[in-house]
Amino acid sequence: AQSVSQHNHHVILSEAASLELGCNYSYGGTVNLFWYVQYPGQHLQLLLKYFSGDPLVKGIKGFEAEFIKSKFSFNLRKPSVQWSDTAEYFCAVTSYGGSQGNLIFGKGTKLSVKP
Amino acid sequence: NAGVTQTPKFRILKIGQSMTLQCTQDMNHNYMYWYRQDPGMGLKLIYYSVGAGITDKGEVPNGYNVSRSTTEDFPLRLELAAPSQTSVYFCASSYSFQGGYEQYFGPGTRLTVT
Numbered sequence: 626a627q628s629v630s631q632h633n634h635h636v637i638l639s640e641a642a643s644l645e646l647g648c649n650y651s652y653g654g655t656v657n658l659f660w661y662v663q664y665p666g667q668h669l670q671l672l673l674k675y676f677s678g679d680p681l682v683k684g685i686k687g688f689e690a691e692f693i694k695s696k697f698s699f700n701l702r703k704p705s706v707q708w709s710d711t712a713e714y715f716c717a718v719t720s721y722g723g724s725q726g727n728l729i730f731g732k733g734t735k736l737s738v739k740p
Numbered sequence: 741n742a743g744v745t746q747t748p749k750f751r752i753l754k755i756g757q758s759m760t761l762q763c764t765q766d767m768n769h770n771y772m773y774w775y776r777q778d779p780g781m782g783l784k785l786i787y788y789s790v791g792a793g794i795t796d797k798g799e800v801p802n803g804y805n806v807s808r809s810t811t812e813d814f815p816l817r818l819e820l821a822a823p824s825q826t827s828v829y830f831c832a833s834s835y836s837f838q839g840g841y842e843q844y845f846g847p848g849t850r851l852t853v854t
Binding site: 629668670674715727730731732 | 773780781782783784785788798830832842843845846847848
């Protein structure tokens, strides 16, 4: 069965620090990859997505992610975080084909940014 | 365009009671989903629907039922509430199931069963 692993449960950074959140998935076929963000008390919003093409994808609010197929990874990065980036971040994967394709979510990484 | 709306926002149930969580989308999406979110566990798919009249089980369907009589609405029913169903419930919709199109999420319903 497919699964998604997010390496860090809680990350604490100071403003202006660089961010990298790890995400690995287990599925050998073609995948679509997503990062969602959930600000405190709000619903999930899409940060960025990878379907095909350039493995470096850029999303909203200065976030980017790199798909490395050989490593089954889709890490999220931001060069300089802000206090407003405090949120929970979820990596998700879906697959082409098969009888049941749906979004499989990782357990999430909580990011706290200190002002 | 309201997107995905859910009611109620909060609810407290006693063990054994029943309730329906409402979900409506106005984007004409064929695909709709119900998830539950528990602390530190991410989101788990309860049920999904690929169109009016068609539903299927997700990863954690036990204790829940759904129906899809219209494209817009996808209610989730809890028949005999149990403490294990205390969670935050999110409804989502998308244009397509296969191909992994973006899912749009509602604001959630926080349910407590005591």
